[in-house]
Amino acid sequence: MMRRDIFQAIADPTRRAIITLIALQAMTPNAIAENFNTTRQSVSKHLRILTECDLLKQEQQGREIYYSLQLEKMKEIDIWLQQFRKLWETRFHQLENVLATIKKQKK
């Protein structure tokens, strides 16, 4: 499974809404999808991304799969730090590009 970072998970408004929703109670994908004005497929994709970030866990109950929140993953400070890291990583790559462009113009 591909590793994703938490920043990516919460960068999307639908995913943030899913987190808030699931924080209240474990829910099936259908029940989650009912809360959104979007396709079942798109909700599945969001659930997959959140699961890959270890923010959600799946539990089989009878024939249904329930998604719930991994509370221990939601430690706020660590999430902020993760985001801050991501912010600087993005800045780093953007600056690399800017520098490369300036160097080319100078030649």
Next chain:
Amino acid sequence: MTQESVFDFIVNKPEKKVLITMEFDADLPLVWDAFTKQEILDQWYAPKPYSSRTKSMDFKVGGRRFYAMVSPDGLERWAVQRYTSISPKTNFKFFNVFTDENENPDPHGSDWDLNFSEQEGRTRVHISIYNESMERMESLMEGFKIGYKMTYENLKEVLAALVQKQKQA
């Protein structure tokens, strides 16, 4: 660019510091300019799709950079960086604090210390950020916090309620 890029991010919780190391395939004067000239800073300082808009900048001790992170839908998050020390092409320090659009600052900010060095045409930048409270580390987040804040306030309440429920069970 033949060499691998260098990016390192370390959190030192006891010292309440974040340490960032970056290395660029460019000479020192250029990298120094990229951190100290507003026309270059605004090209990279905001993570896309956000944009950085420097309203005024006076790079000297006692001067400041007053700028905003602007979200794609036009929301602005203002901050000011007040320069406290400058050693050209070697080091500069500033105090960073969030403000409103009239530059009225929040009560708490963070201290930034940036070091520059060059070796064989590559330039290394070390950034040390000190925040008096790790709990306020989130205040280091700039404009792109805007969209998350509401959700997090909600989420915090929801989680607190949930933890309470678990305790009672």
